[in-house]
Amino acid sequence: MKGERPVTDNEGIIICREVHKWFGDFHAIRGISLTVKRGEVDVICGPSGSGKSTFIRTINRLEEHQRGQIIVDGIELTHDLKNIETIRREVGMVFQQFNLFPHLTVMQNVTLAPVWVLKMRKGQAQKRAMELLERVGIPEQAHKYPGQLSGGQQQRVVIARALAMAPKIMLFDEPTSALDPEMIKEVLDVMKELARSGMTMIVVTHEMGFAREVADRIIFFDFGQLIEENTPEEFFHNPTHERTKLFLSQILQ
């Protein structure tokens, strides 16, 4: 969060070194190196197909990187299942297509992982879930099914579901791209509140207003490479790269 960042230590909570990823012959990520500090809010943008979603999905191993090194909170992502499980417990994720569990109520969606993964007592998990649903502004929907909610409400449930695991990092993969315009704001408001609370966040989004307001850093991807990273002011007013300028001119009309 800009200005009053609550955490002081400077060690990176996410360290990526020369990360590569191929889909068959297609070289999707081409040597990304990036360090994210505790409490930092990073926005990743770039044209579609530039590898930004794939990149953040490597951080909790939904995609496997094939070369390079990813270290999350001091734990390196390798084939070791224990490491992967530990990292997934510490990293929450919000998807473009929500991916709520449609056969479970909102309450069950939020309490599932704390009960089964953290072995939390059911009553305690429900109490926490209620607090989180209040935090994202939809406590009254607790006993409905995902299919009965609007897109914006569903996405807020997804955020609550991720927060229920008390993650240290939150990944957002185009959280507002599947939403109607009138629902984008309600999700962004929740995300802004989360950013102000000191959560480490990596957000893939095209919402430049959000980026300007809360991002510490904007990272521009193209062709699987990190083209430019900068503070929002510099990024919007003095982009250094031709590719960035072109992208900004298209997106900021």
Added chain:
Amino acid sequence: MADERRTLHEVKGVLPPPSERIPVLRWLKQNLFRSWFNAILTVVAAAVILVVVYGLLRWALTEARWEVIPTNLRLLLVGTYPLEQMWRVWATIYLVVFLFGFSSGLRGGLIRRVSAGVAAVPIVLTVLPLPWGTRGWILGTAAAVAVGLGLGYLGKGNRWSKRLETAGWLLSFPISILLLNGVGGFLPVVEGRNKWGFMLNLLGAVVGIGLSLPVGVLLALGRRSKLPAIRLVCTAYIELIRGVPLISLLFMASIMLQLLLPANIRPDLVIRAMMTITAFSAAYMAENVRGGLQAIPKGQYEAAYAVGLKGMLTTVLIILPQALRAVIPAIVGQFIALFKDTTLFGFIAILELLNISRSILGNLEWRGRIFELYVFIGVVFWILCYTMSYVSRRIEKTLGVGER
């Protein structure tokens, strides 16, 4: 936030939908006599239906000798189960209908409708010309449902009663088998050749349904496993079993198994038949379940992994509930097929309902009463199969709440 939606009546210009009631005459004209061709079709179809129904009714009411059914009812339903041991059959029936009553008292909803049916059947059955003692036993089942219902009501809200219910249903099966079959030292064992009748079709179906679903689920998961050995074994099993007619599998179980197994291991013929039908049904079940598994979007796995669930928990908590729900119609179809296939047991000399009917036909007194018996068999099977189909439709509807 956008939660405060305006309700419809606050918005101007909202009208109720147009009335859809159509007068009878207009409905007839629209649907049956729209054109000359339609009118002719209607008249011809009506004539055919009338002739068939008239013929059927005339036969059923004047020519048929229905007494073949009540006279042989005991034989049809329980085979030659010894008369002095019949209380064991009744005890089993009472146990099951009591559980139906208990569950419906506790829960209400769908199970209550089914229980109402369970209680109504004996009351209808007492119309049949049966000995008074039998009528008493039959009416007792309605009473057992009522007692269960009452206890269920009393237990409502008590957290132990639900556990009791689950335990009751789970235990009811071994208890029934022990009761019917006998336990050395306590209850005299009833010889395999003497029991069964329709009871065997029912037990075969319950065993088959109860076992083939879990086995089928495991096979389906195995076929999608990442481990080549498991995948190969499951695929081979499914394709092998599906490629062979059930009747030939039953013959193999009845004859070949004795050649293959050592002489001291020789499971009862009925057990072998039940295992065979389970193994057969499980292969089909596996493919039904696999269809459901394939319908689950990748995002569901990703979301489960992202909140920290491991592979096994993801399958059990997230994937299977959705996959099974998606293929309820196919699964229930398989249940129904399995139930009807139990009549094939007759071909390996097991006296199930169909086979017993044929032996009744061998009796001079009932020679030629073939239609009465087969109509009876048809009606009995239809009632139970339709019940399964009805329950499945209701379950689909209930579970539809959270559909996306």
